Amino acid sequence: MNGKMIYGGICAPPGFKASGVACGLKESGELDLCVLASDAECSAAGTFTSNAFRAAPVAVTIEHLEDGRLQAAVINSGNANACTGERGLADARAMAHSVAIELGIDDSQVAVASTGLIGGYLPMQKLEEGIKHAIGALHEGGAGEAARAIMTTDTYPKELSFDFGDFSIGGMAKGAGMMKPNMATMLAFLTSDAQIDPRDLSAALRIAVDASFNLVNIDGCTSTNDMVLALASGTSRAKVKAEDFAAALLQVCSPLAHMLVEDAEGSTRLIKIRIGGAFDHAEAKKLATAVAESPLVKTAFFGGDPNWGRIVQALGAAEPRLDPSKVSVKIGGLAVAERGESGMVDPASLEGIMAVKEIEIDIDLSRGDSVIELLTSDLSYEYVRINAEYHT
Amino acid sequence: MNGKMIYGGICAPPGFKASGVACGLKESGELDLCVLASDAECSAAGTFTSNAFRAAPVAVTIEHLEDGRLQAAVINSGNANACTGERGLADARAMAHSVAIELGIDDSQVAVASTGLIGGYLPMQKLEEGIKHAIGALHEGGAGEAARAIMTTDTYPKELSFDFGDFSIGGMAKGAGMMKPNMATMLAFLTSDAQIDPRDLSAALRIAVDASFNLVNIDGCTSTNDMVLALASGTSRAKVKAEDFAAALLQVCSPLAHMLVEDAEGSTRLIKIRIGGAFDHAEAKKLATAVAESPLVKTAFFGGDPNWGRIVQALGAAEPRLDPSKVSVKIGGLAVAERGESGMVDPASLEGIMAVKEIEIDIDLSRGDSVIELLTSDLSYEYVRINAEYHT
Numbered sequence: 001m002n003g004k005m006i007y008g009g010i011c012a013p014p015g016f017k018a019s020g021v022a023c024g025l026k027e028s029g030e031l032d033l034c035v036l037a038s039d040a041e042c043s044a045a046g047t048f049t050s051n052a053f054r055a056a057p058v059a060v061t062i063e064h065l066e067d068g069r070l071q072a073a074v075i076n077s078g079n080a081n082a083c084t085g086e087r088g089l090a091d092a093r094a095m096a097h098s099v100a101i102e103l104g105i106d107d108s109q110v111a112v113a114s115t116g117l118i119g120g121y122l123p124m125q126k127l128e129e130g131i132k133h134a135i136g137a138l139h140e141g142g143a144g145e146a147a148r149a150i151m152t153t154d155t156y157p158k159e160l161s162f163d164f165g166d167f168s169i170g171g172m173a174k175g176a177g178m179m180k181p182n183m184a185t186m187l188a189f190l191t192s193d194a195q196i197d198p199r200d201l202s203a204a205l206r207i208a209v210d211a212s213f214n215l216v217n218i219d220g221c222t223s224t225n226d227m228v229l230a231l232a233s234g235t236s237r238a239k240v241k242a243e244d245f246a247a248a249l250l251q252v253c254s255p256l257a258h259m260l261v262e263d264a265e266g267s268t269r270l271i272k273i274r275i276g277g278a279f280d281h282a283e284a285k286k287l288a289t290a291v292a293e294s295p296l297v298k299t300a301f302f303g304g305d306p307n308w309g310r311i312v313q314a315l316g317a318a319e320p321r322l323d324p325s326k327v328s329v330k331i332g333g334l335a336v337a338e339r340g341e342s343g344m345v346d347p348a349s350l351e352g353i354m355a356v357k358e359i360e361i362d363i364d365l366s367r368g369d370s371v372i373e374l375l376t377s378d379l380s381y382e383y384v385r386i387n388a389e390y391h392t
Numbered sequence: 393m394n395g396k397m398i399y400g401g402i403c404a405p406p407g408f409k410a411s412g413v414a415c416g417l418k419e420s421g422e423l424d425l426c427v428l429a430s431d432a433e434c435s436a437a438g439t440f441t442s443n444a445f446r447a448a449p450v451a452v453t454i455e456h457l458e459d460g461r462l463q464a465a466v467i468n469s470g471n472a473n474a475c476t477g478e479r480g481l482a483d484a485r486a487m488a489h490s491v492a493i494e495l496g497i498d499d500s501q502v503a504v505a506s507t508g509l510i511g512g513y514l515p516m517q518k519l520e521e522g523i524k525h526a527i528g529a530l531h532e533g534g535a536g537e538a539a540r541a542i543m544t545t546d547t548y549p550k551e552l553s554f555d556f557g558d559f560s561i562g563g564m565a566k567g568a569g570m571m572k573p574n575m576a577t578m579l580a581f582l583t584s585d586a587q588i589d590p591r592d593l594s595a596a597l598r599i600a601v602d603a604s605f606n607l608v609n610i611d612g613c614t615s616t617n618d619m620v621l622a623l624a625s626g627t628s629r630a631k632v633k634a635e636d637f638a639a640a641l642l643q644v645c646s647p648l649a650h651m652l653v654e655d656a657e658g659s660t661r662l663i664k665i666r667i668g669g670a671f672d673h674a675e676a677k678k679l680a681t682a683v684a685e686s687p688l689v690k691t692a693f694f695g696g697d698p699n700w701g702r703i704v705q706a707l708g709a710a711e712p713r714l715d716p717s718k719v720s721v722k723i724g725g726l727a728v729a730e731r732g733e734s735g736m737v738d739p740a741s742l743e744g745i746m747a748v749k750e751i752e753i754d755i756d757l758s759r760g761d762s763v764i765e766l767l768t769s770d771l772s773y774e775y776v777r778i779n780a781e782y783h784t
């Protein structure tokens with residue numbers, strides 16, 4: 001699968017319309033409600049947060065996905081509708097119902113997603129009015145507004161689309177904090193006109209998500225509202241096999257995942273952590289995660305300091321059975337630690353490496369064949385400011 | 393065991409002398425080398441880091457503790473002697489040897505500890521000269537200098553001592569970052585004139601450390617150099633049982649652990665996380681740790697925001713099988729979340745609670761009888777500054 005980037009985002013595949021409106025959930029008056037609708041009913045699949053406190057919209061969308069069919073989605077930002085009990089579930093169902101009535105489809109054909117503050121009830125009157133407004137505004141060029149309406153602390157909308165010849169895929173995503181996707185991810189929506197049955201779509205989505213969104217980690221915090229949803233309308237009549245569609249989805253998901261980390265709250269650097277020579281995938285992911293989540297590694301990179309001592313500290317704490325004499329670390333290609341001891345690196349060349357925004361850390365454990373690459377961000381004053389000021 | 397606080401720190405028990413000197417490891421010219429010596433050979437026990445990259449002095453001290461006997465300790469700050477391979481081990485042994493020669497005791501009677509930057513070799517000439525100087529300076533009132541000489545990013549020396557009638561215990565500790573004690577802790581040294589055999593001392597120390605230092609967590613980072621060492625000279629001739637000595641040690645270790653968190657890098661608040669109703673100790677500790685390590689919880693508290701949504705997010709991410717409808721959260725005694733939903737709390741009373749420096753979070757899981765209390769700190773601009781500027 002080798003697609004060509006095209007314009008149009010989630011509306012790039014023919015037959016998909018979207019809109020974004022401001023219904024008053026965000027005090028700033030910015031866009032906070034999005035509707036996505038397909039002309040035809042779609043095969044649908046999703047991956048969802050593993051957090052025990054999963055939000056009401058996640059529960060409702062999982063219910064509506066039981067038959068593998070969806071035709072629309074409604075997404076609000078500014079309020080997560082999480083930890084809201086029975087009332088929250090009723091509110092999420094009411095959102096789906098309002099969309100269904102307006103579009104003349106069944107409630108169970110509508111997915112619901114929310115993102116924002118945890119613990120408050122939705123102002124349903126504003127939402128009901130907003131949904132009517134959003135459905136009236138649905139159009140084929142609405143992807144940009146939609147991508148903007150699902151933003152929270154994101155500084156730019158994240159969307160893109162690819163043409164794969166017989167079919168196309170569009171995608172949008174949001175997320176800049178509370179982000180450690182686990183079995184699922186933050187919010188992302190993928191549309192396609194490919195013909196693929198729900199089971200194959202689900203398998204393809206799982207593969208693509210594991211290799212993209214599940215390999216980013218901003219602050220080690222798995223959200224209550226994570227959701228990736230894929231809709232395939234089949235209107236192109238291009239039948240696609242699961243493995244081919246997985247490869248095509250990955251081509252869309254990888255740059256979206258990259259954008260999420262690039263826009264991480266307050267970040268000044270994007271850090272690629274590559275672990276090589278691990279026993280297995282689980283060990284590689286555990287150790288990459290330990291480095292990515294270490295506040296000492298993250299603050300060192302914010303300070304422009306290639307502090308490899310903190311990298312090995314994080315590795316050794318996460319896996320006490322590591323053999324230090326086999327562990328080597330490169331930063332930006334320079335060997336800062338070789339077999340557990342300081343490498344012979346000219347400090348001047350390290351300064352040059354730390355001057356760029358994207359930095360690669362290569363860790364070789366020399367104890368197996370497993371390899372992983374995880375994306376993370378640094379920890380800055382700005383991350384603290386954003387999260388100290390983002391008040392309940 | 394109900395001791396009375398007395399002056400004297402690690403020199404409070406008769407027969408212990410200490411000193412702190414500046415040998416040039418810290419560019420600032422501050423004290424960076426400490427020697428502690430007992431007139432009599434002591435029963436000795438230690439707990440050590442579980443980090444795979446444990447530092448050379450940790451390895452050497454474990455060797456020297458094999459027979460359960462020690463008479464002196466040498467501790468430097470400003471350089472961790474970690475990730476320094478064979479040369480680091482030789483350097484740590486040379487430190488013990490220099491002390492042994494000067495005091496006329498065996499190398500194996502000397503413990504060695506280091507704290508500071510990871511990955512650099514020790515400047516041995518400076519250290520050898522410093523050790524001679526420090527041994528010449530040993531005196532019965534030297535505890536204050538000693539406690540100051542082991543500081544790194546600490547803003548004040550941490551020491552105290554208690555009289556238990558028949559015997560006394562003195563202690564000092566350091567640590568303000570890279571602190572998630574695991575099976576051991578940061579640096580702490582405990583002295584006593586009690587009579588207790590090494591095996592009982594070791595059992596008592598393990599109990600006291602588990603209930604004090606192992607329940608603090610500043611930034612989730614387990615150091616390569618953690619060490620708690622206890623020396624008991626027996627000169628008081630007061631024979632003490634392991635369980636009684638554990639209780640006495642705990643009375644010294646608890647306030648030292650509290651001081652470590654109070655002095656956490658850049659912290660503005662001390663947060664007590666109490667988990668109740670957990671299945672077992674392991675679950676209680678895992679969940680308390682998840683809350684303590686969440687950068688979103690820590691920044692919220694820095695911002696004076698009792699954001700309980702982030703607390704339940706951290707709990708639910710750590711244990712996906714939690715039943716949200718059974719989880720309640722109090723902040724400063726006010727029920728902010730009841731059975732998974734927002735509690736009825738007056739926002740004005742929450743503001744009052746967030747105005748104090750020490751804040752208690754009470755989490756009730758209602759699924760068992762296990763209870764734990766963990767101490768942590770908030771995440772501030774100052775933590776980022778300290779760790780972005782503390783350069784290699």
